[in-house]
Amino acid sequence: MIEVKNIVKSFDGKTILRDISARFETGKTNLIIGKSGSGKTVLMKSIVGLIRPEAGEILYDGKNVLRMDAQEVKALRCEIGMLFQGSALFDSLTVLENVMFPLKMFTRQSSAEREKRARFCLERVNLIGADRQYPSEISGGMQKRVAIARAIALNPKYLFCDEPNSGLDPQTSILIDELVRDITREYNITTIINTHDMSSVLGIGENIIFLDRGEKVWEGNSDGIFASTNEKLNDFVFASNLFKAVKEYIDDRNTKK
Amino acid sequence: MKILFQSLQRFGEYVLLLRKIFTTPDRWNEFFRRFKDEAYMLVIDSIAIVVTISLFIGAVITIQTQGNISSPLLPAYTVGLVTRDTLLLEFSSSIMCLLLAGKVGSNIASEIGTMRVTEQIDALDIMGVNSANYLILPKITALVVFIPVLVVFSMCSGLFGGYVVATFTDIIPASRYIYGLQSYFTEYYVWYTIIKSFFFAFVISSVASYYGYKVRGGALEVGKASTDSVVVSSVVILLLDVILTKLLL
Numbered sequence A: 001m002i003e004v005k006n007i008v009k010s011f012d013g014k015t016i017l018r019d020i021s022a023r024f025e026t027g028k029t030n031l032i033i034g035k036s037g038s039g040k041t042v043l044m045k046s047i048v049g050l051i052r053p054e055a056g057e058i059l060y061d062g063k064n065v066l067r068m069d070a071q072e073v074k075a076l077r078c079e080i081g082m083l084f085q086g087s088a089l090f091d092s093l094t095v096l097e098n099v100m101f102p103l104k105m106f107t108r109q110s111s112a113e114r115e116k117r118a119r120f121c122l123e124r125v126n127l128i129g130a131d132r133q134y135p136s137e138i139s140g141g142m143q144k145r146v147a148i149a150r151a152i153a154l155n156p157k158y159l160f161c162d163e164p165n166s167g168l169d170p171q172t173s174i175l176i177d178e179l180v181r182d183i184t185r186e187y188n189i190t191t192i193i194n195t196h197d198m199s200s201v202l203g204i205g206e207n208i209i210f211l212d213r214g215e216k217v218w219e220g221n222s223d224g225i226f227a228s229t230n231e232k233l234n235d236f237v238f239a240s241n242l243f244k245a246v247k248e249y250i251d252d253r254n255t256k257k
Numbered sequence B: 001m002k003i004l005f006q007s008l009q010r011f012g013e014y015v016l017l018l019r020k021i022f023t024t025p026d027r028w029n030e031f032f033r034r035f036k037d038e039a040y041m042l043v044i045d046s047i048a049i050v051v052t053i054s055l056f057i058g059a060v061i062t063i064q065t066q067g068n069i070s071s072p073l074l075p076a077y078t079v080g081l082v083t084r085d086t087l088l089l090e091f092s093s094s095i096m097c098l099l100l101a102g103k104v105g106s107n108i109a110s111e112i113g114t115m116r117v118t119e120q121i122d123a124l125d126i127m128g129v130n131s132a133n134y135l136i137l138p139k140i141t142a143l144v145v146f147i148p149v150l151v152v153f154s155m156c157s158g159l160f161g162g163y164v165v166a167t168f169t170d171i172i173p174a175s176r177y178i179y180g181l182q183s184y185f186t187e188y189y190v191w192y193t194i195i196k197s198f199f200f201a202f203v204i205s206s207v208a209s210y211y212g213y214k215v216r217g218g219a220l221e222v223g224k225a226s227t228d229s230v231v232v233s234s235v236v237i238l239l240l241d242v243i244l245t246k247l248l249l
Helices: A040-046 A070-077 A095-106 A111-124 A140-152 A170-187 A198-204 A222-227 A231-237 A240-254 B001-019 B028-068 B076-118 B122-128 B131-168 B174-182 B187-213 B218-249
Strands: A001-013 A014-024 A029-034 A057-062 A078-082 A156-163 A190-195 A207-212 A215-220
Touching: A001 A040, A014 A057, A014 A070, A014 A207, A014 A215, A029 A040, A029 A170, A029 A198, A040 A156, A040 A190, A070 B122, A078 A140, A078 A231, A078 B122, A095 A111, A095 A140, A095 B076, A095 B122, A111 A140, A111 A198, A156 A170, A170 A190, A170 A198, A190 A198, A190 B131, A198 A222, A207 A231, A215 A222, A215 A231, A222 A231, A222 A240, B001 B131, B001 B187, B028 B131, B076 B122, B076 B131, B076 B174, B076 B187, B122 B131, B122 B174, B131 B174
Parallel strands: A029 A190, A029 A207, A078 A156, A156 A190
Antiparallel strands: A001 A014, A001 A057, A207 A215
């Protein structure tokens, strides 16, 4: 489980995160949602340690990462897998080499063992036959799957996904969402997903926090979204005509009852 | 005042980056693999351009020197002597490294900068890999080891360029040119050039890596970082050239 307490972060005098506290459960898909510029990415980067917050605590299974020494942080990082918005695959390595990379850097496995594990991870994300290709030679959806395979190669305890659906078509988005949810349950890991895609929110959101201008204004699950009376959340959720229509349909049905 | 503050801040960041780079690699076999790749990509690929430029510059120095020495009091072999010393003392180290700052430096800055904006460096950091050490140390070592070799290639091909001119034109007999190359030869000049090139190689690789590593933004910023790295490393090379010449000669 990951817990953040009273996180504050500002850049050039502008406060981006205001006293954020949240709890991200193990074995569940935890979502951070909000408009662009609401502080989602800064919060996620603070949790993974790419940005150091000015105040607050970040607890990984009770241990405050901000008070760990360099060796402890390094050990923790081996337990973290991350899926970046743009996949962040290494251009100069093939698909197979990308997945083998963390194994090469952090295990004493032989080359054959590494390859076996990498192939297993690629099969787990349903990517077979692309192992000798370079990232530039495969589609965006396949790149995301390679990035997931790389992220799970070391059997992480924590998985972070920064806008995993950006730039993908709706069908591929659903596949990626389902894959992340299945992996989370199968390996019982703590997964945090940063998104503003409402299909993901409704599809896999088991624990959701909503940020608005750096503040946490709502917390709940996908079932509670439509029932919420929070004005800011409603503005965000029903910004699209599709969800507006769904809301009207549900309200209409409830009135007739 | 603001420029001075910014320059000091950048220098501080550069020193901190160097501290991050010069640590023990996580995996030595991975370091040697990358060292080999970098040596091939950054240095071996530059041999053709270094040899071509040096060949022509050597030829041009020979022709221009002959054109400017019209006094009968100066012996014909002076052309070979001047060509040799010009190439050894200045061209093959300083000017060649300025050219390499453009070719190799911009390559390094844009490669690392692109990795930064596409979050590949963040991916390394998240995994617990020291990204500065993993990416930059092999580049610096490859350049420091092999740029002096390129400088030696440059010297040889420049002198050969002069010989070609002496052989195929009638401005100076080839035998006089060869005699000039051997006259008053100071072996220390070769070492002086090689010592300078070690420093220049370090400047080219580390300054370009700094500019690439610190990029924030997108393609526009990567392009700017690449240009800035060439400008700054060129200025530093020229400054170091003056200091090293004063200290070594």
